[in-house]
Amino acid sequence: MIPELGHFCLAMAVALACAQGVVGIAGPTLKDPRALTAAPLLTLLHFTAISLSFLALVWAGVVSDFTVENIADFSSAQTPLLYRITGIWGNHDGSILLWCLILSLCGAAVAVGGKRLPASLRSRVLGVLGLISCGFLLFTLAVSDPFTRIWPPPLNGAGMNPILQDPGLAFHPPVLYTGYVGFSVAFAFAIAALIEGRIDAAWGRWVRPWALISWCFLTGGITLGSWWSYYTLGWGGFWFWDPVENAALLPWLTGTALLHCAIVVEKRESLKAWTVLLAIATFSLSLSGTFLVRSGILNSVHSFAEAPNQGLFILGLLGITICGSLLLFAVRAPILAGSGIYAPISRESALILNNIFLCAIAAVVFTGTLYPPFVNLLFGIQLSVGAPFFNQTVLPLTSPIILAMGVGPLLRWKRADLYPVMQRLWLAAAIAALVFIILTATKHIIAALGLAGGAWVVMAAFTDLAERVRLFRVPFGQSLQRLFTLPRAAIGAAMGHIGFGVSVIGIAAMTLATQKVIVLKPGQSTELGGYTWTLKDIHDAPGPNYQRRVADVVLSDNGHAFLTLHPSRRFFTAQHVITNDAAIHTNGFQDLYAVFASEQDGGAELRLNRHPGAPEIWFGGLIMAMGGFFSLSDRRLRVGAPFRKRVPGGATV
Structure with missing residues (x-):
């Protein structure tokens, strides 16, 4: 009876998601306050329905109800309780239901936490999220139903994949999915802003915390997955350029670029078109990873070997999402002209340089990952693109990012002078040069470059903090006091750079294994x-x-x-x-x-x-994620852009 209740709630969620999408997008045009308040209510009901459905599937797993095909195929009475629960998302059908649950949770978070947003914008954001959820829920019901019954049931289930019976993998998929799905909120903000024709500094401030929290979870998910493969699979490595690993890396690269672009939109009202395009690209790449894993196109230890119709359904969703959003982007392009003016040497330029190379790396990884399967599909030729290709193409593109990460935070907005910045970075440059010289003497050139680059990024981030607190220029007590009054977003950004530098140090040191x-x-x-x-x-x-x-x-x-x-x-x-x-x-x-x-x-x-x-590889990933969450504790990011209040007489405050 409980599985039937879960199936009913799943069907109910489809109707609620569809209503959320229609009411949310069309509501602002009706100019009726009831239509604007209906979208948040429908979102919360939608989240409740999916939560009940998911709990019903978890209950079936806990009690080992083998009349449910999903439980019979991926659990057994001998499976420990933890893995009977986590086994729910250790298979295709259950993982899609988890995806839908997290997507509805994101919508509920916007409904509850976005009360300071303009009512029309919030309604349209929820509407876009509702339509996305409706598509995935229809996919779940049509070709991936986790509540399918079998009779007679087996005496015992087939059991969970032994490789997945590990605490690290128990938590890796939910964290990774939260990062994947979380970027749907940034995507929804982009589409809603294009519909409304309003993209300004306030929009940049609204979208930034949602992009940041998604980036934090995606960083944590990738780090957990890398750590799990390192100690569980017994391969002795941390990253193998596996196609599905690459599918997770792609939205992280464009999501990182999106995060930096949102800062420029908020501070300078520039790069509006670039930011919107990155929001579309990041969520599209998240959907692409889902398609590649479940279509059977990629051969990987991570892949779900499922029927082709499942891949075709997701391909259809992907096509609608990409084509529809890009068409709307093309129609609304005139409103995306930037208003900020800045010199070639400025913080804006450093962020642009950073984003260009991040997107270049994403393009290389995307091409290297998808080229072999498409050549095989079109010409029947078997090709293999492995670690040598990615190492030789990605590493040169990473070097300018490392250099820019050290200099960029110390540059001023709009116009800056490079010479004073380099004077402040003399210690970071000296330490990096010393590390390079010492390791070059041992004839480990790649390790020398990597360790020097990591040291440069870490020391530059500490230099940025030291400059902000005027270390060694005022009494230490005053510097300490200034540290506690610094914006948390600034400290979190420095932590993110430090974490990246620590990971680079760990990756470079691993070449000496x-x-x-x-x-x-x-x-x-x-x-x-x-x-x-x-x-x-x-x-x-x-x-x-x-x-x-x-x-x-x-x-x-x-x-x-x-x-x-x-x-x-x-x-x-x-x-x-x-x-x-x-x-x-x-x-x-x-x-x-x-x-x-x-x-x-x-x-x-x-x-x-x-x-x-x-260990530094995973310490670095942890520091990056913690830096992001620390930035989120900054009240300016949590509260978002304030309303413009009007005073008597029509003046705007």
Whole structure:
């Protein structure tokens, strides 16, 4: 009975989303206050209906209701409770329902938190979100129904994919989806503003916090996914230019550019057309990633192997979204002319340079990801574009961004002088040059460039904060007092740059990693990274729904044992699948990493790695996301642009 209730709520959500879309967009033209207040109410009802539907599916998973096909195919009675819940979004149908839930949550957030917006703009934003949600809900009901019943039910379910039974992946999809779907709000603001014909500094301030919170979640989701693949898959790396990894990177690149453009619109009322176009592109790329994962076009460990009609439905939604929004953009282009004037050397120019290279990287990644499948589709030719292509094309485009990130925050708006800025950055430049010279002597040119670039960005961000608090120019107590009175948005921006620099340092340091694949028998040793690795024992260990074979690997330094790693192999009896569980020891600056790959002749095939700088990759991503959330705590971003109040006599305050 509960699944039927969930299915009914899902159908009800379609009707409410459709009504939200129609009333929200058409309401302002009726000039009726009741029409303007109807859209927020319909949005909240729409969110309630989807929430009840999602909870019904979660209930079916928790109680192992195998009459629901989705539960029978992706859960079992032996699956731990956590993964019976997270398994709901570990498959295609459930993940689409989660997508719809987050989309409705975004609409509810605008309905509740956007009360200071002009009523007509809020209504149209909610209307656009309603139409998007209606499309996805129709997709769910038509070709991806998570409540389909089967009879007779199996005695036990097939079980969840063993690779997905991990805490990291339990939280990775919801966080990543929130980033993906969150950009629908920026897209809705862009479309609503084009409909109204109003894009100004106030619009830039309204759209900026929604873009920022989406960017924070997307950054966190990508970081979680990278960390999960690093320690779960046993590959020993953090990024493999996998097609679906690239699909997540694309909206992050354009979303970062959008975030910076919104600042220029708010401060200078420039780059209006560019900002609107980036809002459209970012959400379109989020939808493109959904299409690529579910259409079967891309082969990836992340992909859902689903029927082609599901991909065609999403392709239709994608086509309507892109074509419709670009057509509206073309019609409204005359209202997007910028009014700000600025010199070639200014903060505006630095942001433009940053955005040009971010979009260039996005274009390269997009081409490299989609070129092979389209060549195969059109000409039947099998091509492979791998890490060498992306490394050789993306890295040169990243260098100007790194340089601009150091200089840009210290430049003035409208017109600036480069020489005084470089005088303030002498310490950052000196440290970066010193790092480069030291590592060049060891003949690691790529690592030297990366570490120097990361150090440059980090030190430049600290220099920006030091300039703001007048460090060493006034008493330290006054500097500390000024620090606590700085706008939180400024501190958050500096944290974002510091996080990016830390990640660059970690990525560059990983090029110095050492690794070895070797077969050892108990008692045998090998040398790697200045340590002695000894296989001590191989033994069995029980698990909740799997059996384990564990290898005990002892690490010694100059004959003194200081660490024991326990890599293991897990055999899941329900699915007859074997997975590797890597053992990792970190001190915050390097990882010692061991994988038990297989058993051979009474010994173990081990993959041993020493990864300098690996933790900094994820620390950097965490710092970036925290910087974004810290910026959101700034009252100017939370409150948004104020209304213009009129006083008696018609004057505007």
